[in-house]
Amino acid sequence: MAGALLLIMMLAPALAALGCAVFRGPRVAELLNLGAAVTSFAAAIPLAVLSADGPHHYWANYILIDMLGAWVALCAAIVYLLASIYAVGYMRLIGEDAKLWGFYALFALFALTIFACVVMNDAGLYWIAVELTTLVSTFLVGFERAAESIEAAWKYIIIVSAGISLALLGTVLFYWSGSFVLGPTYQMTWDVLREAAPKLNPHLVTLSYLLVLVGYGTKVGLAPMHTWLPDAHSESPAPISAMLSGALLNAAMLGIVRYLAVADGAGVGLLARTTLVAFGIASLLVGTLFIVRQNGVKRLMAYSSVEHMGVIALGFGFGGPLGVVGALYHMLNHSLNKSLMFFGAGNIMRSLGSKDITSLRGVWRLFPVQGALWLAGAVAITGAPPFGLFLSELVILRAGLTQSFAWAVYIMLVLLVVIFVGFLNHFRVMYFEPEGKQTAVRVSAWCVAPMWLSLIPLFILGVWWPHAIWDHLMAVARMLAGAGS
Amino acid sequence: MLTAQLDPLAASLFSLMAIASLVLAFVMLGSRWLNNYLYAFAAESWIIAVLSASVAYYGGYPELYLIALLTALFRGLVLPFLIWRIMRRLDVSRELHEILQPSSALVVGALGVVFALIVAYRIGDSIGLASRVAVLALTVMLSMKLIGFLMLAVRREALSQILGLLVLENGIFLGAQILIPGMPLLIEIVILFDLLIIVACFGVLIQYLVANVGSTSSRDLKRLVG
Numbered sequence: 182m183a184g185a186l187l188l189i190m191m192l193a194p195a196l197a198a199l200g201c202a203v204f205r206g207p208r209v210a211e212l213l214n215l216g217a218a219v220t221s222f223a224a225a226i227p228l229a230v231l232s233a234d235g236p237h238h239y240w241a242n243y244i245l246i247d248m249l250g251a252w253v254a255l256c257a258a259i260v261y262l263l264a265s266i267y268a269v270g271y272m273r274l275i276g277e278d279a280k281l282w283g284f285y286a287l288f289a290l291f292a293l294t295i296f297a298c299v300v301m302n303d304a305g306l307y308w309i310a311v312e313l314t315t316l317v318s319t320f321l322v323g324f325e326r327a328a329e330s331i332e333a334a335w336k337y338i339i340i341v342s343a344g345i346s347l348a349l350l351g352t353v354l355f356y357w358s359g360s361f362v363l364g365p366t367y368q369m370t371w372d373v374l375r376e377a378a379p380k381l382n383p384h385l386v387t388l389s390y391l392l393v394l395v396g397y398g399t400k401v402g403l404a405p406m407h408t409w410l411p412d413a414h415s416e417s418p419a420p421i422s423a424m425l426s427g428a429l430l431n432a433a434m435l436g437i438v439r440y441l442a443v444a445d446g447a448g449v450g451l452l453a454r455t456t457l458v459a460f461g462i463a464s465l466l467v468g469t470l471f472i473v474r475q476n477g478v479k480r481l482m483a484y485s486s487v488e489h490m491g492v493i494a495l496g497f498g499f500g501g502p503l504g505v506v507g508a509l510y511h512m513l514n515h516s517l518n519k520s521l522m523f524f525g526a527g528n529i530m531r532s533l534g535s536k537d538i539t540s541l542r543g544v545w546r547l548f549p550v551q552g553a554l555w556l557a558g559a560v561a562i563t564g565a566p567p568f569g570l571f572l573s574e575l576v577i578l579r580a581g582l583t584q585s586f587a588w589a590v591y592i593m594l595v596l597l598v599v600i601f602v603g604f605l606n607h608f609r610v611m612y613f614e615p616e617g618k619q620t621a622v623r624v625s626a627w628c629v630a631p632m633w634l635s636l637i638p639l640f641i642l643g644v645w646w647p648h649a650i651w652d653h654l655m656a657v658a659r660m661l662a663g664a665g666s
Numbered sequence: 667m668l669t670a671q672l673d674p675l676a677a678s679l680f681s682l683m684a685i686a687s688l689v690l691a692f693v694m695l696g697s698r699w700l701n702n703y704l705y706a707f708a709a710e711s712w713i714i715a716v717l718s719a720s721v722a723y724y725g726g727y728p729e730l731y732l733i734a735l736l737t738a739l740f741r742g743l744v745l746p747f748l749i750w751r752i753m754r755r756l757d758v759s760r761e762l763h764e765i766l767q768p769s770s771a772l773v774v775g776a777l778g779v780v781f782a783l784i785v786a787y788r789i790g791d792s793i794g795l796a797s798r799v800a801v802l803a804l805t806v807m808l809s810m811k812l813i814g815f816l817m818l819a820v821r822r823e824a825l826s827q828i829l830g831l832l833v834l835e836n837g838i839f840l841g842a843q844i845l846i847p848g849m850p851l852l853i854e855i856v857i858l859f860d861l862l863i864i865v866a867c868f869g870v871l872i873q874y875l876v877a878n879v880g881s882t883s884s885r886d887l888k889r890l891v892g
Contacts, residue, residue: 303853305857306853309857316863320867326874328878328889331878334871334874335871335875336887338868343831346835346838349838350807350811350837350838353807357845360846361793365846369850384789385792385793388789415890416890471892474892475892477892
């Protein structure tokens with residue numbers, strides 16, 4: 182059953198990409214991609230539920246559905262659905278109908294590669310899947326062919342490929358360290374690594390883990406390897422920004438989490454966690470500095486992604502059941518919220534024809550409805566109640582206090598307060614500063630509906646943490662902690 | 667472990683090839699002509715192919731013959747050909763504005779090798795490796811990594827950056843042949859194909875750079891800041 186659902190989730194975008202390439206009509210492509218997104222989403226929910234029956238293995242152990250993977254897949258499927266709805270309206274505004282089939286084909290492939298990352302059980306194949314996400318999304322980042330987009334795409338592919346080659350080196354060294362215990366040829370699945378972990382050489386594991394952390398950390402956008410992220414997120418079309426931020430970064434974080442469990446098992450957990458916490462704090466710091474003095478509206482959102490990936494890294498770094506639960510819940514909330522923010526930014530940019538905060542004025546008067554949605558999202562993304570991110574950040578903070586990372590918690594608190602002020606100040610400028618004469622292009626309902634669809638669940642998750650989700654996340658935390666014993 | 671019970675001839679053969687590819691990496695670092703990079707890269711790939719074949723012969727891993735063949739074909743012929751085609755279209759034959767002179771880059775590269783050697787020896791000691799080949803392989807692997815990053819950092823031309831990335835990959839692949847010859851075949855083959863796709867993507871992107879930015883030098887990529 183879980184296997185069938187997995188197949189549906191993966192086949193839908195694959196077929197949609199194929200269909201786009203065959204029919205090549207802009208409207209057909211929209212429809213195919215949207216259909217694929219709905220199908221994947223519909224399959225991802227029961228898949229997450231069924232994953233609780235214990236990990237399922239397929240295809241000679243190369244594919245794994247466990248509760249952690251299914252959760253990240255669910256986050257990705259949600260963003261894919263929201264972004265696909267949004268793309269219908271947004272891409273029509275761009276007016277590149279002739280090339281649109283290519284966009285949607287790559288879009289569906291991008292979703293497919295993200296799903297592939299999540300379900301790979303072999304560390305080597307996971308690396309390849311992550312590399313493929315880069316290759317596919319580069320062309321989506323550069324889709325608009327402006328000099329800025331191409332520059333962003335070039336930086337993206339060079340920096341991320343170089344970074345991820347470190348992860349390959351780390352993977353090779355992990356395999357080498359395992360070969361002392363398991364013999365020269367074995368399949369390097371996550372389970373095998375975790376079981377062998379106590380017998381691995383701790384020095385070699387430390388070196389490999391650090392390489393993997395920096396490698397996949399580049400892809401996650403942890404500072405100081407984040408330099409590609411603001412460019413790629415701000416120059417790509419808004420639905421792609423949402424996918425990059427809400428789906429791709431989580432999929433890369435998954436690799437770090439899985440390796441962290443191995444490092445824990447090998448007895449170098451404290452060093453591994455401290456490094457991850459340090460990267461998390463660095464990301465928060467960089468995010469804060471660039472948020473406060475930002476002028477590009479999408480770059481603002483991009484730096485907010487750096488910040489939130491830092492928060493998630495802190496959650497996993499703090500560890501313990503609370504840390505893991507908080508970080509995973511934060512993934513879902515951030516996926517929803519960042520999609521909302523990029524959709525809003527895309528709408529405003531297209532409507533007012535500028536991407537500089539200084540020249541966007543009178544948002545409140547011109548767009549009462551979507552302006553209110555976007556503002557609510559802005560309040561949510563800074564971690565204010567009553568939205569989901571408040572709860573997850575609170576849990577992560579508490580996790581840090583119960584472990585030996587209290588210093589990080591205090592820094593995090595201060596930075597979060599600065600971000601709250603700095604981020605909302607930009608919105609004050611855009612909403613309430615006196616405006617010049619401005620004419621606004623109306624955006625279609627396709628562009629506003631997904632904002633509702635992300636804000637409402639975000640609000641619900643903020644006032645009510647469903648018991649089923651709590652149990653699911655606790656089970657993941659137990660699974661990750663079980664490696665150490 | 668392959669490296670534990672090697673006969674001396676094989677051990678010196680492996681060492682020789684590992685060092686030869688490291689020297690070729692330095693050739694790339696010390697030149698500013700794109701042609702030289704390309705020839706050095708192709709030669710390095712051929713050395714890795716021969717290394718795979720000799721690991722297959724001495725270590726008794728017959729599937730590595732296939733890898734050797736594919737390495738020679740893809741890394742030794744197809745990749746250099748693809749890059750040569752891009753180069754011919756671009757009409758750029760040398761680095762004009764490198765951040766570091768090739769001579770200084772060589773010195774920094776040498777420091778990198780020393781650092782790699784220290785790391786490799788420490789790891790080797792902690793595992794209690796009997797064989798020097800494994801330590802050497804680890805050293806070469808890490809040094810080529812550092813040299814590749816150095817090339818990425820001090821060179822401006824798009825093509826040099828691609829070749830820098832390929833040096834990174836070559837280093838890993840070379841080390842992997844000696845350290846983990848038993849790595850599953852599937853993974854190795856997929857990584858080889860992956861490289862082809864990467865270079866093809868780079869080829870397309872470079873065309874976009876020429877068409878939309880009007881330059882292939884990263885000196886001119888400074889629109890996005892802050």
